Amino acid sequence: MKKKIYLIALTLMLFVTASNTRAANLADDKKAYMEMAANMTKEQKQARIDEIKLRVQEIKEMDKSHLDKAEKKELKSELKNLKHEAQAISGGGVYLSIGAILIVILIILLIL
DSSP states (O other): OHHHHHHHHHHHHHHHHHHHHHHHHHHHHHHHHHHHHHTOOHHHHHHHHHHHHHHHHHHHHSOGGGOOHHHHHHHHHHHHHHHHHHHHHHTOOOOOOHHHHHHHHHHHHHHO
16 A cells, blocks of 8 residues: 555656656746847848748648657647747737636726
8 A cells, every 4th residue: 555655656746847847948948039039120020920830831731640659749849839939029918817807807896
């Protein structure tokens, strides 16, 4: 019984560690994309956005049935990186969580 609990705890620790490492790498990638975008002119940004759109369209039109698992994973990773780069170049936007929206609505209701 103790072995089973030990294995479960070890598995959870490895999962959490892997998730934290991936999140840290993703944050570093986003910072790098934001720094790159800060050094670009508007024309360069638009040209890069057009390149990204073209590459995404090429990937969507590909016949992926003949690709093996590693190649599909690589394409998925490339799409994620392109998405993050495009968000950094275009400014990203403002995101509100559902909790934040509810708090704003409650404050408005209290004021009125």
